[in-house]
Amino acid sequence: MSQYVLRLDDVHTDIGEYQVLHGITFNVPEGGVHVLLGRNGAGKTTTLRTIMGLWRARSGAVVFKHHDITSMHTSDIARLGIAYVPENMGIFGGLTVQENMRLATTSGKFDDGRLGHVFELFPAMEKFWSKPAWSLSGGQKQMLAISRAIIEKRELILIDEPTKGLAPSIIRSMIAAFEEISRDCTILLVEQNFLFASSLGRNVNVIDDGRIAHGGSMEELAGDKELQTRLLSLSLDAHQ
Numbered sequence: 001m002s003q004y005v006l007r008l009d010d011v012h013t014d015i016g017e018y019q020v021l022h023g024i025t026f027n028v029p030e031g032g033v034h035v036l037l038g039r040n041g042a043g044k045t046t047t048l049r050t051i052m053g054l055w056r057a058r059s060g061a062v063v064f065k066h067h068d069i070t071s072m073h074t075s076d077i078a079r080l081g082i083a084y085v086p087e088n089m090g091i092f093g094g095l096t097v098q099e100n101m102r103l104a105t106t107s108g109k110f111d112d113g114r115l116g117h118v119f120e121l122f123p124a125m126e127k128f129w130s131k132p133a134w135s136l137s138g139g140q141k142q143m144l145a146i147s148r149a150i151i152e153k154r155e156l157i158l159i160d161e162p163t164k165g166l167a168p169s170i171i172r173s174m175i176a177a178f179e180e181i182s183r184d185c186t187i188l189l190v191e192q193n194f195l196f197a198s199s200l201g202r203n204v205n206v207i208d209d210g211r212i213a214h215g216g217s218m219e220e221l222a223g224d225k226e227l228q229t230r231l232l233s234l235s236l237d238a239h240q
């Protein structure tokens with residue numbers, strides 16, 4: 001049995017006439033948080049969208065557990081147990097917190113235990129249950145986006161830059177929530193905030209110009225300033 005929940009093998013993705021991913025290969029081990037880092041425009045979001053079938057890989061393979069999902073439709077990929085929290089969060093401002101979360105369920109019904117777990121992680125979701133999503137703060141909107149992803153059991157959650165624009169105190173509470181969520185499923189996290197990423201990530205891949213520039217343990221990268229500067233200087237300068 002594979003110990004990887006996700007494998008990308010030599011994935012090439014074009015957007016229009018531009019080749020964006022030039023042969024991405026990496027494995028995501030089961031459990032914990034796996035981080036994708038890289039400069040602006042490196043291809044991190046394109047990688048997540050390719051996994052979800054929102055962009056089509058021109059060649060190469062995306063394998064989730066034992067399923068080759070390279071050419072599957074996004075809805076079928078989601079049904080296999082992958083959730084995606086995009087950078088723009090994908091929530092509906094005119095709907096209430098409850099309605100947003102109900103839309104993320106497959107049956108339209110909530111599992112009480114699961115909902116209780118979400119409320120424990122993010123008490124604001126219970127407090128603002130009947131409020132429209134537009135009225136939430138930036139941090140609460142991000143919590144709602146993540147709550148939608150975990151309202152049913154998932155094997156893998158892809159999350160794109162969840163801390164962007166958030167205050168340090170909110171980011172600290174996000175770290176605790178992510179640690180809890182990753183006990184139950186694997187998280188593939190795209191981040192520019194290295195402090196957040198390094199406090200959560202077990203393993204890391206760095207993408208540069210649509211290629212994997214580095215792969216290894218987060219402990220190694222966090223302890224090697226020279227390696228960080230070489231691989232990430234532009235994005236660290238821009239976001240710390």
Ligand SMILES: Nc1ncnc2c1ncn2[C@@H]1O[C@H](COP(=O)(O)OP(=O)(O)OP(=O)(O)O)[C@@H](O)[C@H]1O
Pocket residue numbers: 015016018020038039040041042043044045046047
């Ligand atoms: N819809 C699009 N049309 C054309 N080019 C695009 C589109 N989306 C992304 N690109 C280009 O693809 C490249 C990779 O973009 P991508 O969003 O994957 O990078 P990223 O690593 O997620 O960067 P960021 O941290 O800035 O979000 C960039 O050069 C970007 O300009």
